[in-house]
Amino acid sequence: MLKLLPYLLFIHIAESVTMQRLAPLIDLEIGGSVQLDCELRGNEIRWYKLVELDKPQLIRGDEYNRYKLSANNRTLTIEDPRKNSDEGDYSCSTSSTNTQSFRVRGKPEFATFKAADHIKDMDSFNVIQDDDLHLVCEVLLRAAFKDDEINFAWYRKFPNGDEEMLTNLNITNGEDSSVSYVSRKSIISLEDLKFTDRAQYICEASNGQIKANSTVNVRVKDKLAALWPFLGIVAEVVILCSVICIYEKRRGKAEFEEAVGKSVLKSPAHSK
Structure with a gap:
């Protein structure tokens, strides 16, 4: 039983210092500013931003005059948030290695x-x-x-x-x-x-x-929509040709009648 004691103590200590929390999702596009509140107990709170996988970047506050730390570093405020530069995973931690995570995301x-x-x-x-x-x-x-x-x-x-x-x-x-x-x-x-x-x-x-x-x-x-303009053009051509044919036919008839009339006037029966 005594040989198991160190292992039991190790398990107990490990459970007391690791706190896995579901990272809340923060909307970056709400306008104004984004505020993250650290709820951990303890002193020496530090904030990190995960720039690359397993490469957290320490936030010191007043960075680019937009990252503000207040209330003994328990509150991180991102002024004038920008999707490309401020979207990411953030976390706060204490000296006892407890951590709290946040996911700051813009709209899809x-x-x-x-x-x-x-x-x-x-x-x-x-x-x-x-x-x-x-x-x-x-x-x-x-x-x-x-x-x-x-x-x-x-x-x-x-x-x-x-x-x-x-x-x-x-x-x-x-x-x-x-x-x-x-x-x-x-x-x-x-x-x-x-x-x-x-x-x-x-x-x-x-x-x-x-x-x-x-x-x-x-x-x-309409599946025939492309056909209607063509049919319209064909109809216009047919109408135009019909008008020309009728006009030519009437003009030819008039010229024929006029020629017949002139020939009658010039005949010998009319000349006596």
Whole structure:
């Protein structure tokens, strides 16, 4: 029993100094400033920002005149927060190695809407009736935040103002990654489009409680829409040709009658 005592003491001490807390998500885009309050007990509170994986950076306060420490370093205030430079993971710690973490995130950053099998980004699409359209909603994450969970939801708003959530359509998710960014995608497949599918399609992306949306207009055209101008031109040509033929026919008849009249006047019977 005595041999087990050091191990029991070690376990007890380890449990007393490690405090795993769920990092609250702080919206960086709320405007004004972002305030983080350290709830740990103890003195010598220090704040860190995780710049790279396993490389925390000590925050000394008054850094760039925007990071403010107050209340005995228990409160960190980020003045005029900026998405590119201030988004990240923060933590406060005490001399007893207790830590409390915070996740400061901006709203999801959208790329422009795309259609599958098309390279060009667009904010509206014109689709022929009965064709298919695959809309790609893409959110970009910096590589440091590649583990963040992004949830997607789709809505559409009709010209009359009605709005509905899309749950009965084919929706798939995908991911691409590069050195600096991770792309999360939600793809909605619209098949055999009808005139009733003409609407604003809204993709909503959420990072925890932080939400943002992107909108694209989808217009559905008649499958014969490209034919109508051609038929109109043909009709105009036919009408013009008919008018010319009628005019020429009438003019020829008038000239014939005039020629006949002149020949009658010159005949010997009329000359006596």
